[in-house]
Amino acid sequence: MLTTLKHKAGKLTIAAALGLGMASSASAVDLTMYYPVAVGGPLTKVVDGMVEDFEKANPDINVNAIYAGNYNDARIKALAALKSGEPAQTSVMFSIDIYELIEQGAIVPFDDVVETADEKAWLDGFYPALMENGKTRDKTWGIPFQRSTIVMYYNKDAFRAAGLDPEAPPATWDELVEAGKKLTKKNGDTVEQWGAMIPSTGYPYWMFGALAMQNGQTLMNSEGNETYFDAPATVEALQFWQDLGNKHGIMPTGTVEWATLRQNFLEGKTAMMWHSTGNLTAVKKDASFDFGVAMLPAQKRRGSPTGGGNFYIFEKSTPEERKAAMKLIRFLTEPERTAQWSIETGYLGTRPDAYSTAELTQYVQDFPPAAVARDQLEFATAELSTFQNGRVRKLLDDAIQSVLVGDKTAAEALGSAQKQADRLLKNYR
Amino acid sequence: MRTANLKEKISLHFEYGAAYLLALIWMLPLIYAFWSAFHPSEYATRFDLLAPLTLDNFREAWSQAPFARYFLNTFLLVSIILLAQFILCTLAAYAFARFEFPGKSIAFALVLIQLMIMPEVLIVENYVTMSQLNLVDSIVGIGLPYMASAFGIFLLRQTFKTIPKELEDAARVEGCSALQILWKVYVPLARPTYVAFGLVSVSYHWNNFLWPLVITNSVTTRPLTVGLAIFGAPESGVDWSIITAGTLLAVAPLLVAFLLFQRQFVQSFMHAGIK
Numbered sequence: 001m002l003t004t005l006k007h008k009a010g011k012l013t014i015a016a017a018l019g020l021g022m023a024s025s026a027s028a029v030d031l032t033m034y035y036p037v038a039v040g041g042p043l044t045k046v047v048d049g050m051v052e053d054f055e056k057a058n059p060d061i062n063v064n065a066i067y068a069g070n071y072n073d074a075r076i077k078a079l080a081a082l083k084s085g086e087p088a089q090t091s092v093m094f095s096i097d098i099y100e101l102i103e104q105g106a107i108v109p110f111d112d113v114v115e116t117a118d119e120k121a122w123l124d125g126f127y128p129a130l131m132e133n134g135k136t137r138d139k140t141w142g143i144p145f146q147r148s149t150i151v152m153y154y155n156k157d158a159f160r161a162a163g164l165d166p167e168a169p170p171a172t173w174d175e176l177v178e179a180g181k182k183l184t185k186k187n188g189d190t191v192e193q194w195g196a197m198i199p200s201t202g203y204p205y206w207m208f209g210a211l212a213m214q215n216g217q218t219l220m221n222s223e224g225n226e227t228y229f230d231a232p233a234t235v236e237a238l239q240f241w242q243d244l245g246n247k248h249g250i251m252p253t254g255t256v257e258w259a260t261l262r263q264n265f266l267e268g269k270t271a272m273m274w275h276s277t278g279n280l281t282a283v284k285k286d287a288s289f290d291f292g293v294a295m296l297p298a299q300k301r302r303g304s305p306t307g308g309g310n311f312y313i314f315e316k317s318t319p320e321e322r323k324a325a326m327k328l329i330r331f332l333t334e335p336e337r338t339a340q341w342s343i344e345t346g347y348l349g350t351r352p353d354a355y356s357t358a359e360l361t362q363y364v365q366d367f368p369p370a371a372v373a374r375d376q377l378e379f380a381t382a383e384l385s386t387f388q389n390g391r392v393r394k395l396l397d398d399a400i401q402s403v404l405v406g407d408k409t410a411a412e413a414l415g416s417a418q419k420q421a422d423r424l425l426k427n428y429r
Numbered sequence: 430m431r432t433a434n435l436k437e438k439i440s441l442h443f444e445y446g447a448a449y450l451l452a453l454i455w456m457l458p459l460i461y462a463f464w465s466a467f468h469p470s471e472y473a474t475r476f477d478l479l480a481p482l483t484l485d486n487f488r489e490a491w492s493q494a495p496f497a498r499y500f501l502n503t504f505l506l507v508s509i510i511l512l513a514q515f516i517l518c519t520l521a522a523y524a525f526a527r528f529e530f531p532g533k534s535i536a537f538a539l540v541l542i543q544l545m546i547m548p549e550v551l552i553v554e555n556y557v558t559m560s561q562l563n564l565v566d567s568i569v570g571i572g573l574p575y576m577a578s579a580f581g582i583f584l585l586r587q588t589f590k591t592i593p594k595e596l597e598d599a600a601r602v603e604g605c606s607a608l609q610i611l612w613k614v615y616v617p618l619a620r621p622t623y624v625a626f627g628l629v630s631v632s633y634h635w636n637n638f639l640w641p642l643v644i645t646n647s648v649t650t651r652p653l654t655v656g657l658a659i660f661g662a663p664e665s666g667v668d669w670s671i672i673t674a675g676t677l678l679a680v681a682p683l684l685v686a687f688l689l690f691q692r693q694f695v696q697s698f699m700h701a702g703i704k
Contacts, residue, residue: 080552083556084553
């Protein structure tokens with residue numbers, strides 16, 4: 001009896017304490033934010049540090065920033081939390097998840113949250129190419145945060161050894177083939193150094209988006225309900241990719257592994273590689289030779305898709321929480337913080353004004369490769385993103401790989417991918 | 430006669446050769462992990478006997494996440510799950526093996542159906558349940574969906590069924606109650622099955638990733654696998670030296686335990702018929 005009484009008394013005290021605590025910070029907003037990590041390095045510490053700074057500057061907002069695995073894991077975690085009673089209010093997720101999130105009614109457009117002219121100006125301050133994956137139906141749903149693009153890394157020492165000008169990397173497809181032939185070194189039948197490698201596992205659709213854009217063709221419309229897989233320029237682009245290995249012999253035939261490509265480049269097994277800017281910091285740290293970074297070469301024009309993660313605000317949130325979430329996102333994308341984020345991670349600075357900060361200006365001056373990705377943004381386009389994204393992407397991935405390993409011709413593979421994509425997207429038109 | 434002998438010998442050698450080959454193929458990833466974890470990253474995919482050895486990879490991997498805490502969490506997690514599984518599965522298996530009650534075959538069929546459902550399908554539903562129980566972001570919350578293991582119930586039921594009824598009758602004559610019979614007759618005789626099931630359960634939950642990631646939010650609850658995942662780096666490609674060092678750290682306790690108790694484990698598996 002006595003113990004139950006004690007127990008009850010204890011509970012009461014706790015409840016009272018909680019009540020008091022709540023009363024004293026009645027205006028405080030608690031935010032939960034998920035973020036994925038997609039590149040190497042101690043990124044969780046960088047994010048935690050920036051969130052801490054935000055809490056110091058905004059004592060009335062508590063942020064619980066939670067690491068949520070890779071992009072896929074983060075989406076699963078966010079959607080699971082949304083369906084239970086304990087959702088997050090904001091999250092960084094893959095920029096191409098936008099249509100799925102809209103379809104599920106999970107996110108709100110930023111246009112509904114911004115009010116003041118100041119906030120609107122902030123919304124318009126990002127690179128337009130980076131906004132493409134965050135905008136649809138005339139509204140902005142995603143704010144660029146951890147964004148990257150594809151660039152060409154090349155081994156300047158290998159260029160010198162082959163009698164090429166290390167300061168003039170190939171700028172067109174023809175020059176790429178020509179330089180590649182000079183750079184491919186054979187010892188009998190085995191190739192000691194390939195001219196170039198474009199990875200075709202992991203994210204083949206992403207690399208292919210670059211080739212198609214260079215040939216003047218996008219892969220989908222901005223409503224996300226139509227794909228252009230069988231357009232003549234798309235087929236040509238895939239044919240060129242296959243030719244690099246089969247006809248010109250400057251790239252291994254078959255597929256090139258995404259996950260080990262950086263290692264291959266660092267060990268001199270290829271003189272050029274196309275890869276994410278997310279690799280810049282690692283290449284810089286580990287390269288034992290003089291390397292350069294260049295924009296991807298052009299056929300009809302230059303081009304590369306952007307990639308990476310955007311901020312979203314979830315629909316299941318109170319107006320106060322949305323305001324607080326936007327405050328947080330604004331804080332994290334301020335020019336100084338964007339500059340710091342870019343330097344520490346290798347991701348792009350998402351806003352032109354970030355590149356005018358003292359830190360980033362200095363960084364780009366000391367390390368010019370960091371500016372290449374920025375300058376290429378002018379020619380960049382959205383990453384493949386549609387409704388039924390996972391399945392549509394898989395169709396294109398499979399088509400690309402079946403052509404590279406020689407099972408199908410480019411026209412065949414892309415034609416059938418387009419037919420199946422049409423079937424999936426029909427209901428969204 | 431002699432040719433028959435020779436034939437036997439040859440086929441025996443052949444069998445041994447094949448067994449060693451298979452073992453080697455199975456061990457290759459582990460061997461590679463040891464190679465690249467102890468060498469600087471330049472040598473991660475280049476084999477050079479004279480490559481310098483280093484422990485830097487381990488130091489760097491260890492510093493990137495609070496691994497000491499994650500070890501504790503994982504250890505608590507697998508212990509809690511294993512204990513709960515042993516208790517629940519033993520009682521359920523005993524009931525299914527030795528008692529008659531209405532709806533027994535339907536109940537057992539339901540247990541078997543559970544074997545066929547991938548746990549990943551239930552992530553959202555389980556999350557909702559945990560949220561209603563107020564167990565999101567707790568170690569018990571990670572373990573609860575796995576505690577009534579259908580596999581464990583099935584396995585123990587089969588084992589209990591093979592134990593001669595006469596032993597139970599003898600115990601009853603001595604005046605044992607049903608629970609005493611379970612404790613004194615069935616559990617000791619099913620020891621190999623417990624060891625085998627324990628090994629499967631511990632290694633599964635030691636390695637489980639997606640559900641623990643989804644249901645947890647803080648350092649105090651997250652297991653090792655979630656800590657390891659930050660080395661995954663899908664966008665930039667993996668730093669093999671660091672990730673293999675982290676992996677070796679994470680599997681080391683299991684690896685050591687297996688090497689120490691190898692003989693017992695293998696015998697238990699033969700006994701319990703799990704392959």
